[in-house]
Amino acid sequence: MKSLKIAYRTLKRNRRRMILTTALIAIGVMFVLLFAAFSGSFKHYMIGQITDSMLGHLQIHRQGYVASLDNMPLDKNIPEHKLRTIERELDAMEGIVSYSLRLKHSALISNFDTSTNLRLNGIDPAIEHSTLPQLRSRIIGNADFAHGEVLIPDIVAKGMNLKIGDSVVLVVTNNIGSMNARTFKVAGILQSISGPGGRDGYIHIDDSRSLLRLHQNEANEIAIRLHDLSALPQIRQKLTHLLLASNKPPLEIHGWEELSPFSSIAKMIDLMSISIQIILISIVLISILNVMIMSVYERIKEIGTMSAIGTPSSFILSTFLFEGMLLGIFGLVVGTALSYGVVYGIGDMTIRFGRQDDILLSPVLACTQVAFIGVLVIVVSALASLYPALKAARMNPVDALRS
Amino acid sequence: MIQVVKLVKHYQEGEVTTPVIEGLDLTIGDGEFVAIVGPSGSGKSTLLNLIGCLDKPDSGEITIDGTIVSSLKNKEALSFRAEHLGFIFQDFNLIESFTVYENVEFPLSVILGEKNTRERVKEVLEAIGMLDQIDKYPDQLSGGQKQRVAVARALVVNPRIILADEPTANLDSVSAKKVIDLMKQMQEKFNTTFVFSTHDTKIMTEARRIVTLQDGRIMDDRSNG
Numbered sequence A: 001m002k003s004l005k006i007a008y009r010t011l012k013r014n015r016r017r018m019i020l021t022t023a024l025i026a027i028g029v030m031f032v033l034l035f036a037a038f039s040g041s042f043k044h045y046m047i048g049q050i051t052d053s054m055l056g057h058l059q060i061h062r063q064g065y066v067a068s069l070d071n072m073p074l075d076k077n078i079p080e081h082k083l084r085t086i087e088r089e090l091d092a093m094e095g096i097v098s099y100s101l102r103l104k105h106s107a108l109i110s111n112f113d114t115s116t117n118l119r120l121n122g123i124d125p126a127i128e129h130s131t132l133p134q135l136r137s138r139i140i141g142n143a144d145f146a147h148g149e150v151l152i153p154d155i156v157a158k159g160m161n162l163k164i165g166d167s168v169v170l171v172v173t174n175n176i177g178s179m180n181a182r183t184f185k186v187a188g189i190l191q192s193i194s195g196p197g198g199r200d201g202y203i204h205i206d207d208s209r210s211l212l213r214l215h216q217n218e219a220n221e222i223a224i225r226l227h228d229l230s231a232l233p234q235i236r237q238k239l240t241h242l243l244l245a246s247n248k249p250p251l252e253i254h255g256w257e258e259l260s261p262f263s264s265i266a267k268m269i270d271l272m273s274i275s276i277q278i279i280l281i282s283i284v285l286i287s288i289l290n291v292m293i294m295s296v297y298e299r300i301k302e303i304g305t306m307s308a309i310g311t312p313s314s315f316i317l318s319t320f321l322f323e324g325m326l327l328g329i330f331g332l333v334v335g336t337a338l339s340y341g342v343v344y345g346i347g348d349m350t351i352r353f354g355r356q357d358d359i360l361l362s363p364v365l366a367c368t369q370v371a372f373i374g375v376l377v378i379v380v381s382a383l384a385s386l387y388p389a390l391k392a393a394r395m396n397p398v399d400a401l402r403s
Numbered sequence B: 001m002i003q004v005v006k007l008v009k010h011y012q013e014g015e016v017t018t019p020v021i022e023g024l025d026l027t028i029g030d031g032e033f034v035a036i037v038g039p040s041g042s043g044k045s046t047l048l049n050l051i052g053c054l055d056k057p058d059s060g061e062i063t064i065d066g067t068i069v070s071s072l073k074n075k076e077a078l079s080f081r082a083e084h085l086g087f088i089f090q091d092f093n094l095i096e097s098f099t100v101y102e103n104v105e106f107p108l109s110v111i112l113g114e115k116n117t118r119e120r121v122k123e124v125l126e127a128i129g130m131l132d133q134i135d136k137y138p139d140q141l142s143g144g145q146k147q148r149v150a151v152a153r154a155l156v157v158n159p160r161i162i163l164a165d166e167p168t169a170n171l172d173s174v175s176a177k178k179v180i181d182l183m184k185q186m187q188e189k190f191n192t193t194f195v196f197s198t199h200d201t202k203i204m205t206e207a208r209r210i211v212t213l214q215d216g217r218i219m220d221d222r223s224n225g
């Protein structure tokens, strides 16, 4: 441990150099950790909102439905007998909290004055809420609406000047072109969120079926909530295996990532996170390499002397390795401490993103992330010091002493 | 005892070969106090490096106490140096981040891996008269004091031979004299062989034997007083 002592004391002797390098590495570490903390909580919030108040984790449709979702097709409903088989499978499957049958269709909404087009989800409110636990938080008014009531998105409410309790007429055309209309009471107003379905209205699925004059209990979407989001790939595979085996009619299964454009934003955030980590690696590598080459150069005579008097090269090697690694560790410790300080200092904050102006971020530093960055910085510091340290350890004492 | 037989050393730099030592014979007995002198470039440092197993001759043989050191492999040379030789350099070359005590302890604890070093380190520091400075760092010492610490560092492992290349060249004449006197005392006290090189005529007269090099050969070898 004498080599560690030399390493530490050498750093202390070159205080300014140590402070500069430590500060540089600390800033890099802070960048990585803070970006991870904030982007992580943003992602977590957005994904939570998308999966918990809109899409669910997984969705089952008849094949081709998602591709033509913009037209709200009515010829791609899942027939009742098929729904029963799916329900049986889902009920028997482990890892599923709840699933909700939906009948999506478009409608004309009119307040006897103006009218506009609206996309509606016919659902059973109780089941929908257990599948989308955060849906309630988007609703102003009665989230547990009854037959004959409608939840309308806030933009429609604003555009048509509708308030809770107002009466509206919903006009629906079914897939053979026959129209049907009924008066509904506005039970609540839904806050819009970004993504498909983020500006849909809700009515009871029984009302949808009667408006569309369906004689069977059909649905065109099944939204599924899982106990554990990380089990999505396995459950999806199991479902695919079970449901796609019998193809009358063929079905399709999608995870939330395929249904929401946010998943590409999430991927971009991950990519940025990796880029920042690469920048951190370069900062650590270059600054430590630079300092250590300088340190070796300045102490050529000391190295030559040590080697002349018989010091094993492993000792010289470890002296310089420790010196570089200590720099990395100091930077790491300072950067991590400051990151925790910033994260706790800021606490929760709300930001705007797109149309949403009340995204609540509660950044946290994940232990695994901190540990990963810790290992990364230490390994890179060791690698950066390795070349100068080897140079020192292999130095010929005669040449070193002559210089 | 050091026996140097038909020693040849050339330096090759690109196309140019510089002959430095050309067939040198020299024998130094135990406990001698020898100065190697000669004009600049005459090969004093080269000879000391060869005797000190820091470099290898092109031909010829160096034997120290029965070991043919000129044919030792690098690793063997390293441990031979650690166990049997002491070195003193022109610019002291103490470990700057170690105290006087730690510098002197270094060869014992780090290189030879000895555990109970305190007594020996104190004994040597007392012998060189630096016991009151043991917690100072090299940059808090004068040149003469640093060189005395370097003498202590060389002595601490109780080597048979101490090699010193221009140990006084960076010192004023008073400190230089003190260092040489110290080396002499130590030679008497521990019966260690001292071989040092110097330019300084005053210093060389302190030696009991003066070997003069010229053009890679011994031009003169005489005992002194």
Ligand SMILES: Nc1ncnc2c1ncn2[C@@H]1O[C@H](COP(=O)(O)OP(=O)(O)OP(=O)(O)O)[C@@H](O)[C@H]1O
Binding pocket: A402, B011, B012, B013, B018, B020, B038, B039, B040, B041, B042, B043, B044, B045, B046, B047
């Ligand atoms: N590593 C080397 N590579 C090439 N030439 C060298 C090397 N070491 C020494 N020489 C040359 O060998 C000759 C002898 O050098 P050496 O250092 O032994 O002389 P010296 O007597 O110690 O001189 P000084 O009194 O200046 O210290 C010089 O011409 C020097 O240039």
Ligand SMILES: [Mg+2]
Binding pocket: B044, B045, B046, B165, B166
């Ligand atoms: Mg010389």
